[in-house]
Amino acid sequence: MSNEQPVDSLSRRRFFGGAGSVAAAGAGGLILGAGGATAVGGAVANAQEPNPAADVERLQAASAALSYPYYGTHQSGIDTPPQDHLVFTAFDLSATTPTELQLVLAKWSAAMAEMTAGRPVGKVEPGREQGVPVDTGEAFDMGPQGLTLTLGFGPSLFDARFGLAKFAPIDFANLPAMAGEALDPAYTGGDLCIQACANDPQVAYHAVRNLARMARTSVKTKWTVLGFGRASAGPTQKTPRNLMGFKDGTRNVSGEADFAEHVWVGEEAGQPWMKGGSYLVARKIHMLIETWDEDPIGDQQSVFGRTKQEGAPLSGQSEHDVPDFHATVAGKAAIAPDSHIALAAHENNGGTKILRRGYNFTDGLDSVGRLDAGLMFISYQKNPEQFVALQRKLGSSDRLNEYIRHVGSAVFAIPAGLPEAGSYYGKDFFA
Numbered sequence: 001m002s003n004e005q006p007v008d009s010l011s012r013r014r015f016f017g018g019a020g021s022v023a024a025a026g027a028g029g030l031i032l033g034a035g036g037a038t039a040v041g042g043a044v045a046n047a048q049e050p051n052p053a054a055d056v057e058r059l060q061a062a063s064a065a066l067s068y069p070y071y072g073t074h075q076s077g078i079d080t081p082p083q084d085h086l087v088f089t090a091f092d093l094s095a096t097t098p099t100e101l102q103l104v105l106a107k108w109s110a111a112m113a114e115m116t117a118g119r120p121v122g123k124v125e126p127g128r129e130q131g132v133p134v135d136t137g138e139a140f141d142m143g144p145q146g147l148t149l150t151l152g153f154g155p156s157l158f159d160a161r162f163g164l165a166k167f168a169p170i171d172f173a174n175l176p177a178m179a180g181e182a183l184d185p186a187y188t189g190g191d192l193c194i195q196a197c198a199n200d201p202q203v204a205y206h207a208v209r210n211l212a213r214m215a216r217t218s219v220k221t222k223w224t225v226l227g228f229g230r231a232s233a234g235p236t237q238k239t240p241r242n243l244m245g246f247k248d249g250t251r252n253v254s255g256e257a258d259f260a261e262h263v264w265v266g267e268e269a270g271q272p273w274m275k276g277g278s279y280l281v282a283r284k285i286h287m288l289i290e291t292w293d294e295d296p297i298g299d300q301q302s303v304f305g306r307t308k309q310e311g312a313p314l315s316g317q318s319e320h321d322v323p324d325f326h327a328t329v330a331g332k333a334a335i336a337p338d339s340h341i342a343l344a345a346h347e348n349n350g351g352t353k354i355l356r357r358g359y360n361f362t363d364g365l366d367s368v369g370r371l372d373a374g375l376m377f378i379s380y381q382k383n384p385e386q387f388v389a390l391q392r393k394l395g396s397s398d399r400l401n402e403y404i405r406h407v408g409s410a411v412f413a414i415p416a417g418l419p420e421a422g423s424y425y426g427k428d429f430f431a
Helices: 011-017 052-065 097-117 201-214 258-264 289-293 297-304 338-344 384-397 397-402
Strands: 021-025 028-033 036-041 086-094 150-152 190-199 219-230 278-287 360-365 371-381 404-414
Touching: 036 150, 036 258, 086 201, 086 360, 086 371, 097 150, 190 201, 190 278, 190 404, 201 219, 201 371, 289 371, 289 397, 297 338, 297 397, 371 384, 371 404, 384 397, 397 404
Parallel strands: none
Antiparallel strands: 021 028, 028 036, 086 190, 086 219, 150 190, 150 404, 219 360, 278 371, 278 404, 360 371
16 A cells, blocks of 8 residues: 555554554654663663653654655555544535636645645745735644545535536445434535544644635635544554443454455546545534443443453453354343444445544533534445445444434545645546
């Protein structure tokens, strides 16, 4: 996969893997573990005289310097290890001509390359006192922070407004209505989307803010979700937890073979610009936190089909044990057939998998004083039908539905990555 390695000297394996964290600067670094500090690459650390402040500074510097390639076969932000923070935004176009749309996509593509490299999109401090800053400046000197920016096209982009119907992928349409939904039109659909992920929330926010600002006469923000505490894991990352307290993403898509079979689009979309791309499904899921918090632990574990602390399937002992959906305890199925993992497992869905890349969110309190919080579910798949098939099954039978509501929804076609500087997303539309 073309976006497999960060471009700075800190490898993904060293940064995300192992029991300790790694801080690297040039040739040297420190592995921080339970036993103190150990030298890496020739640097000498004194285990008897630890310096926590210096260790934190090194870790922060390593995180700030982390960057991922912008140009490549696939857009970054899909197979990239999930970062800590998300700003997901859907836009509607106020532009009325193909030329206006072309200018937005060209400007955004160039600006995305700059920001993912940790550079501003223009002058932060103009030379003239009356000059207006081009870049808003709140991420100046903060570094890339592992920022990825992923752009997508909604089905509505291919309507009659811009004459792009012939470029629409085969059977690309809004998601059908499904059980378990209470969709709010304010959190549904969009002509374009930007998924900004970074290890610092201000860097992700800055990126979306500046993209919206530079196209303010042509696009308007339709809806946005600020996510924190990633709720999915890459292959070498510790599995995180959702706001219900359960590990999320244990059996995620992993490895080149899985990505080729389940995530990356080939010829089936009927559009050359989609080859190497994917489809993004976004679902804003509100959790009934107060109700869930009163549920006994035995029932919570039965709902998910896993233990809460370890994350083990109820048929096993460890998180990564393969669930045994035929196992019984006292004559009953160890994992209930209507539990979340039983309904979602690829073994019970003809091998269907999706790449989950969700984030927790909280928006304060709702209109009746309850916590407005939940999961910003994001998945990638080579065909939206993969998600639809799973969600139809979950929406009709999942015991988790008692505690969640799907309130937002959208689907976007994610074009392939850009090959080089000077190219831009959607260029094929205007050739």
